[in-house]
């Protein structure tokens with residue numbers, strides 16, 4: 001059986017020593033579209049060594065954990081065709097601001113395997129700590145099409161109920177406080193993949209077609225990062241250290257070259273913190289959903 005839930009859950013945690021430099025941070029920031037316009041003081045904090053800060057979602061690529069995304073899917077009990085794999089969701093909790101240069105130990109294990117009948121969902125939890133203690137905890141939900149059906153636990157539902165007054169399921173009620181239309185570069189995925197996720201789904205047209213898509217799709221974590229950057233720039237006065245946690249569900253694919261419409265709800269303050277909710281849709285495809293159930297807790 002390609003997924004053996006009991007074996008996957010019983011496997012010992014996998015530990016890797018990771019390290020990163022300012023160059024890795026800069027490359028990640030460019031990979032999520034930072035640096036436009038190039039001389040904007042706000043953007044220079046993402047691109048210039050002397051002013052560099054670290055967007056917390058850098059944690060999702062920090063250290064080029066060997067052997068990358070494909071390694072994450074070769075845990076004991078998991079033997080799946082990469083063409084059937086989609087990133088279903090991502091959550092991140094930041095315990096301390098991320099330094100521009102660092103070394104840490106990352107410990108990963110599969111904490112849940114859900115049987116959706118025609119798909120399986122794997123939950124991969126990674127904890128990173130350095131000599132001073134915990135740095136971040138992240139949880140990736142990996143959606144594997146065509147798996148499932150072994151009679152296992154169905155797990156939580158990702159079909160959110162619509163709050164009253166909301167336009168559709170997962171959309172916060174009321175008008176957004178900020179709406180940004182964000183053009184995604186045609187070569188964005190080619191840049192982003194240099195930060196470690198070299199899944200051919202994002203670069204190779206033949207592989208993308210085999211996976212059922214008309215052309216290569218944008219990495220879910222690229223959309224995840226560019227959305228967090230918009231929250232930081234528009235609602236947190238550019239202060240990356242105010243992000244405490246960030247969760248999102250990948251509700252539909254995005255393609256490089258599209259315009260993403262990012263809607264934000266929330267008024268976090270420096271004194272009391274607060275919650276920001278977001279949705280992301282693909283403008284040229286009739287606002288098809290891209291990110292849903294997106295919540296940033298801020299300090």
Ligand SMILES: CCCCCCC[C@@H](O)CC(=O)SCCNC(=O)CCNC(=O)[C@H](O)C(C)(C)COP(=O)(O)OP(=O)(O)OC[C@H]1O[C@@H](n2cnc3c(N)ncnc32)[C@H](O)[C@@H]1OP(=O)(O)O
Pocket residue numbers: 069072085086087088089116119121124140141142143154155156157158159197199201217218219220221249250251252253254
């Ligand atoms: C270390 C990190 C490793 C990361 C590995 C990934 C490597 C990356 O390189 C890969 C990528 O970046 S892929 C690009 C980003 N992801 C996407 O584009 C996926 C977008 N989402 C979709 O296409 C659909 O929502 C789809 C296909 C996900 C679901 O749509 P449907 O098949 O129509 O599902 P639906 O019928 O609505 O629901 C079936 C059951 O599944 C649950 N579910 C739905 N969406 C989910 C999601 N996103 N995450 C988790 N569970 C999800 C539903 O709740 C339902 O279960 P139940 O009946 O129990 O409610």
